Amino acid sequence: MASDVQAAKAKSSLFIRLLLIAGLAGLLCAEGYFGYRLHTLSADQEQLKEDYSNINNITLGLFSVDQWQDKIGGIVNHQVRHFTLTPHQKHELQVEVEQIIMALINRAESLLEKKPTSLMGKIKKLAVKTFVNTDKIKAQVPTYAKTIIAKVDNPQNKQQLSTMALSKFKQVKKTAYVDSSIKANDSLTNVMFNKYHVSDTEALNNKLSNSLERIRTETYNYCFGMLACVIVVLMLWWLVRKRVELHATLFIMSLLFAFILLAVGLTASMIEVDCRISSLDFVLLGEHVVFKNQVLFFQSKSILDVVEVLVKQPAVDSILVGILILVFSILFPFTKLASTGIHLLSRRKIAESKFIKYFAFQSGKWSMADVIVIAILMCYIGLNGLLDKQLAGLNIKTETLTMLTTNNTALQPGYIVFISFVLYGLILSTILKFITPYDSH
Structure with missing residues (x-):
């Protein structure tokens, strides 16, 4: 009878354990999917922002000869072709032109009054005085002035003048440096247009902005989905805290959740530095010249x-820092998680070996995962404040010039996932001390 009761209990315990494993496996798959999507979306976001920063980089905008040529050329073309004179301006110009013509006539008369020294000169002077009546010419000066002003205000002449002015801008392209620079810019622009199937920069920017907004929303949704899975696991620990036979199973499954958090936290983007001139507007020849979203600097790093950037540097100190981060903030946490699982599942001889016990219970003081979380946060706060201060010095607002800067530096979901891993790991370490069948000291 007692054996039947024990068998029933064993079957019930086995069923509950299998049910727990099945439920946690489904939850683990969900967390894995959320983590995979967050990782891929983070990479997509980084690529989109990289393309956005390239197409809107200050070297292709504010520092681009091609852009200046188009903008100034358009202003000159508009100003010349739409040049008009008010009645008051026409009157003043009439007076000035008449004065100039009269001055020329008077100058010609003074030259004629000089005594010629040669026979040919005497003949020319006699011919001019005989056939040229300067009084009649002076009387027609107002008519001449009106004719000249009419020629200046003629639309066809304005078009010719505009064409001539624009030809001067096109001569800039003849220099070797400018020509190669423009070709490189055109090549990059064409590549971007073909990649995103658009025909102009404005359409490209709109498409990239819409895609980035969608990805940002999805990324945070998947991030919070991962955290929800971990919270469910911690709630299960509270529910089964008295079911000792389930502790080992639940702990091993909990470790798998931690490994996924660690993998995503290490590979997803954690911090993004984005500095740009959001708007530069100044007045040239009475018209506004505007440059928008000129990217000064952009970087996104996990x-x-x-670690990869530091290790690839030629300086020894940079390589050393990269190795320290790799060892103490990546390898140590990974080894610690693995050691806790080995300690709980292995035989006593292995579970109580110095190596396993050290990493399971004592390596926390050497692991810098929590330190790097704080360091990244402090770096973000300090860098954000520094960039805000430096960019604020570029803000200008006058009647003829307006420049506004933007600091879009921000922590990314990868940071949230990594700090969640650190906290979750600390909780698992505490749980292990209560459920271990061996001495944890």
């Missing part, structure tokens, strides 16, 4: 990206 922890593994930072």
